[in-house]
Amino acid sequence: MRELTVKDIEAMEIGAGILGTGGGGNPYYGKLHALNEMRQGAKVRLISLDELDDDAVVISVGNIGAPAVSMEKICEGNEIVRAIRAIEENTGKKVDAIIPVEIGGANGLRPAAIAAITGLPMVDGDGMGRAFPEMQMTTFSIYGHCSMPAAMSDSHGNTVIFKDLIDEVWLERLARACVVQMGGGAGMVEAPMSGAYVKRYAVPGTVTQATNLGLAVMDANKQKLDPIEQICRQENGQVLFTGKITDLERKMAAGFTRGIASLEGFGDFAEQQGSVDIQNENLVFRIGEEVKCSVPDLIIILDVETGHAITTEVLRYGQKVAVLGIPCHPLLRSTRALEVVGPKAFGYPDIEYKPFEIY
């Protein structure tokens, strides 16, 4: 168990942004929330999977809603806390620790604030190892944990419990319908898991991973090194493309940001055409017609100068970017996982997933 510092939280913002693979919302507000709690004396304690008791009651936490909304509609702050209390009351179990549902984007940082408010330790891991748009796309759910009863609470104080649902797809459907009514954002927690289950199926160490990623970028910027090179070294990543955004189709549909970004190469990729398909997150990267990387591997668009991630909402014509590929965790590469988070699950029947190192 260790206590996160202000510098850790600041680094996590950068790291969670990178691991968000374009989506997951902006971690900036979660950072402010956590830092504000820390300034008032609260502590953010991080517990490793090893230290976690097998019998511990662990609950995964995050916000649900459209990333674009979360940039204008700020959280009230206790949404997730209310949802945790509702589940404690409903199940009669007292929660021992929280774990981020996804490390990428806004949900990577928000749990730090919740750890500070509740005093509960935050587990060093998460359910995605990146960001994904839907709730059934967690390793917790993929490997058999039933998310129900789940609870959501909004900024007004409305709390809904999803008690018995057929499956996680129904949870996604009903919670999504409610969050639209709630103004586009709400806190969400799923049924408690045992420490033993979390140790086995959480993507491990991702809070530390996000922190280290951020520290590497901060360090590189300070030392005038190439931050992108540092990221690649640390994550076994690879620069898939460098280019300028020449065209951008983007629309909001059914609560999701969808679109395609076209790139004209420079540097090593001069005269080549790249493209990134977007559905909240970056889903598929192509050079010409050829797929070079796809979900669940991480496709990250970075500002070529600063090494900071550019989320899908703030992509703009003319930006000079590097497209990075980072291998996802093996827990996301199993046949079972690919049914839920592989290209086919995102509406690409013709793309057979290959680990991007193979392309």
Place this chain on the structure above:
Amino acid sequence: MRELTVKDIEAMEIGAGILGTGGGGNPYYGKLHALNEMRQGAKVRLISLDELDDDAVVISVGNIGAPAVSMEKICEGNEIVRAIRAIEENTGKKVDAIIPVEIGGANGLRPAAIAAITGLPMVDGDGMGRAFPEMQMTTFSIYGHCSMPAAMSDSHGNTVIFKDLIDEVWLERLARACVVQMGGGAGMVEAPMSGAYVKRYAVPGTVTQATNLGLAVMDANKQKLDPIEQICRQENGQVLFTGKITDLERKMAAGFTRGIASLEGFGDFAEQQGSVDIQNENLVFRIGEEVKCSVPDLIIILDVETGHAITTEVLRYGQKVAVLGIPCHPLLRSTRALEVVGPKAFGYPDIEYKPFEIY
């Protein structure tokens, strides 16, 4: 406490149809459901408000959804039972009796089936004394009972608990969003009430009222009497118009049936033009431009031959109908009630409610 007979249930179908004031869905399926349970030996016990214990735990039950959907998507049968169990578990209270949330339409009959399945007595009363389209429009809610925690369950077995919500309008909003996802229909129950509260604020005796209305119509048809006259006598009603439907605008919007039926008078109303504004239920009746009756008073369109109610979904060009006005219960005429169920609440800022007897 008395046991309802097959004839009572059959009469209730007609009576609930009339009290549905055009909406509330078709009571036919609820009748079949109740009769089927009775054929298998189950009993439907009716308990009067007087007999109800002050400390009894009473829960209001019904279905939520678009009436048009309920005619094609038949209930699985245990939706409401699952919702009752979810509330019992959540509150730790055992339910002693159920009460129909609304006596008009489908929700007038369905509780009889639920009484049969669960063995719980059904209270002789309801929360509307007619049908209304939204959940905050009950006397229970109008006079201060908090509906939360409420629960809904669908035919698949999905159960959602609305635990803490700001108010009944939020319940309406979130439950409506969920029911759309659930396929347009679900069972719904609200937080338990004390027997003492129900005795004071339920619209009293409406199960018996529906039964007696149906028996009067059945009797009149058998004896070749005018059923409409019988209904008026029994309910202090008045024939507001007799005419032929000459024009019908009707559309589905935001889950509701909205429209207007135009009538050309015959008999005592020859050469006059009538019209009925519809929003699931019949809301406003006019002769020419002049309002003759409005919500919350009951405006009922009856087949002029049989005295059976014609719901808004089955209104057709050319039907010969009588338009009846029946005074609503005084509980719906208070200033407090009219804010929720008066013409203004339905989007008629210019119509000042007057008891229709005064027009």
